[in-house]
Amino acid sequence: MxxxxxxxxxxxxxxxxxxxxLFVGLLSGLFGVGGGFLMTPLLMMIGIPPxxxxxxxxxxxxxxxxxxxxxxxxxxxxxxxxGIYLLIGGFIGGAAGVQVIKVLRASGGADFLIKMTYVVMLGLVGSFMFVESLHALRKNKAGKDSAAPAKKSGGFLSKLPMQTEFVKSGVTHSALVPLALGVFVGVLAAIMGVGGGFLMVPVMIYMLRMPMHVVVGTSLFQIMFTCTEVTFLQSYSNHTVDFLLALLLLIGSVFGAQIGTIFGRKLKGDQLKILLSLIVLAVTVKIILELxxxxxxxxAYAGGH
Amino acid sequence: MLRNNIRSYGRVLLAATALFVLSALTAEPARALTCQVTPDNIGISLIYNGATLTITGESTPGDDLIVKVSSTQYTDVHLKYKGKASGIFWMKLGTMEFKNVPNVYMLYSTGPLNNMMGAEARAANQIGYDAIRANATMERSDHAEVGPEWFDQFLKFKQKEKLYSITEGTVTRNGNQFKLEAHWPFQAPPETYNVQVLAVRNGQVVEQATAPITVAQVGMVKKLSGLAFNNAAVYGIMAIVIAMVAGFAVGAIFKKGGGSH
Structure with missing residues (x-):
């Protein structure tokens, strides 16, 4: 045992x-998030150093x-x-975010700011998704077909250069839009010390206007690369990757992700969104209570939040 | 010079012989205090979940016994301390250093320690938390004064980590034999520890015996740990490749099993 x-x-x-x-992998397959915001505190609860x-x-x-x-x-x-545009943006943002942290740390009182940012972002993202998807579900119940959202970014965004079509998502944006959003999420993720899936998913849904199921798949594709980079850097510079622990976790999570995907197919996009928003809100409440x-x-031992 | 040395050795030898003869002549059948630990080598393997130590030996009947299992040397322990940031949120505020403390400290005895010996003797032999407290100093990263309540927090932290414990009355005696069965926590890091048995008579330590315990990683645990620290790039790549292969392999199995899913 x-x-x-x-x-x-x-x-x-x-x-x-x-x-x-298994549990966190299930969430991954369902919602396209890495689940770090749940897994890290759970591991700390069973005695793993942060x-x-x-x-x-x-x-x-x-x-x-x-x-x-x-x-x-x-x-x-x-x-x-x-996914590739977002990834490039994410890499640039991540590198910039690490520098931002260095400056913040040197000026003191950074941890408080980071924690506040984290709670506010989680709370905002969770609340917004909850309200929006509840609204959409109500509209569907009233018998109307959920009108497909405008697939083209309007106004200012459509005037940007490098307009390109994203066939799988059925949207047309300037290549600069996903790049910039990638940078934005990358900076925040690095500052908060999280993977950023819970930020990237809403960004893809609401700002890139991608269909929910494509959001989940694309987010996972992107997370796979981000986490590969993080795993290597953490192993190489900090010696903090416990491969045996990862092996035990992944035996569960690879199956969880498959089961999550199967469940996900049976649920509508709005149902998925409302479930994810509830989880994000629950995590927000838990963090606020802890604070x-x-x-x-x-x-406590050093490290972690 | 040489002659002086020989003379002083001779004196020591004479004194030792006299002591031996004297102790042999006393009415009480005094036994030299001994101490054995089994196992004295603890291997941390993949299935390691701590160990059970059996500490046995001979002692003079009637003496009280204290068994101390601790780090061989006192060190500095660095921890993060929490407090209210901006008066609202509980957060880690900085580093606190506890200097000159044992990393591991476990005490067992035949009876209540406070009845066995006075505070002075306890302090001299490093028996009990107050004795550790008396030698320790504390420092905060913001250089503010550290109140004594933080040492209580330190003890609480160490006890929760299972690295500090005091359990009185756990050493049993049968004639001139004593025995202690103690749980060795898996939280104790690999290094060499010291088992010290103290015989207490009339409030004073009259005899001591010691034995070492070596805790070391073995087999796969040692190999993986070595790879992670000495060959970090290979370790990192291995961790990534195995994770990817496992992910894609299970994905492929589900395709076959799931048919048109």
Missing amino acids: FMYLPIALTSVNYLLVTGLG TIAAATDANQIVAASASGTLAHWRLGNVDVKM VMEPSLLL
Whole structure:
């Protein structure tokens, strides 16, 4: 039942860890998020040091997103072109975000700002998605067909150069739009120390106006590359990836991602959105409670949030 | 010089012989205190979840016994401390350093420690948390004064990590034999630890015996850990490749099994 982890230097119940992997992989396949915002705190609860929990989760997400990407690929849900533009933007943003953190840290009081940004972003994204998808579901119930949203970015955005068609998503944007949005999410993700799936998914839905199912597939495609990079950098510079822990998690998550994709097909886009928004809101409430209530231990190992 | 040395060795030898004869002549059948630990080598393998230590030995009947299992050397422990940022949110605010403390400290005894010896003797032999507290110093990264309540927090943290414990009355005696069964926590990092048995008579430590325990990684745990630290690029690539292959392989299996899904 127990397995000793060579990097985390702790012993865990392997059935529990594989179960966690299955659960978070399911969310991955359903919503196109890496699930780091759930997995990292869960791993910390079972005694994994924070820095190792975050880095190992990235390794695990490589497997879950590869599994999910393949499943969504077969369903025609991966917009490779869009994914690559977002990825390039994300890489640039991530590098910039790391520099921003250095400046913030040097000026002091950065952690408070980071935490505030995290809570506010989660809260805003969750609330907005919840209200919007509830509205859309009500409209559908009233018998009207949900009118397809305008597939072309209007006004200012349509005047930008480098207009290009994204066939899989059925949208036309300037290539600069996904690039810029990628940079934006990349900066925020680096500052908050998260993968950014929960930010990227709403950005694709509401700002790039992509259909929900293509959003999920494209997000997973993109996350697979981001987490590959993070896994390598964390292994190489910080020695914080526990491969055995990742292996236990991914045994669960690769199956979870497949099951999630199957479930996802049975749900409508708006139903998926409302479920994701509820999870994001629940995580927001949990983080706020943790921030407001006095912790039982006032000392902790370094790392993490 | 040489002659002086020989003379001083001779004196020591004489004193030791006298002590031996003297102890042999006393009415109580005094036994030299001994201490064995099984296992004295703990291997951290893949299925490691801590160990059970059996500590046995001989002692003079009637003496109280204290068994201390601790790090061989005191060190500095760095931790993050939490407080209210801007008066509203509980967050990690900075680093706190606890200097000159053992990383691992576990104490077992035949009875209540406070009845066995006074505070002074406890401090001299590093018995009990107050003795550790007396030697330790604390520093905060913002250089503010660190109140004594933070040492209580430190003890709480260490106890929760299972690295500090005091359990009185766990050492049992049978004639001149003593025995202790103690759980060794998996949280204790690989290094060499010291088991020290103290015999206490009339409030003073009269005899000591020690034995080492070596905790080390073995097999796959050692190999993976070595690879991660000494060959980080290979380790990172291996972690990525296996994750990708596992992801795509399961994806492929589902296609076959799932048919037209």
